[in-house]
Amino acid sequence: AKLYKEALENLDQTEEVFYYLCPVCGNIEKSVPEKCFICGVPGDKFIKY
Structure with a gap:
């Protein structure tokens, strides 16, 4: 919500x-x-928007 605001x-x-x-x-x-602090997936898997 913070980023959306x-x-x-x-x-x-x-x-x-x-x-x-x-x-x-x-x-x-x-x-x-x-890495994702919630689920641990590696950062290189993140999708850029």
């Missing part, structure tokens, strides 16, 4: 921002982690 507050910014999604549990991060 930040995204809504910054809709008028022209800077491109990426988020990274864990394909197993749906965890969303601002940068690629070493």
Whole structure:
């Protein structure tokens, strides 16, 4: 919810921002982690959005 709120507050910014999604549990991060802190999947499996 925090990342969603930040995204809504910054809709008028022209800077491109990426988020990274864990394909197993749906965890969303601002940068690629070493591994998902929720389910442990390796960071290289995260999907960039």
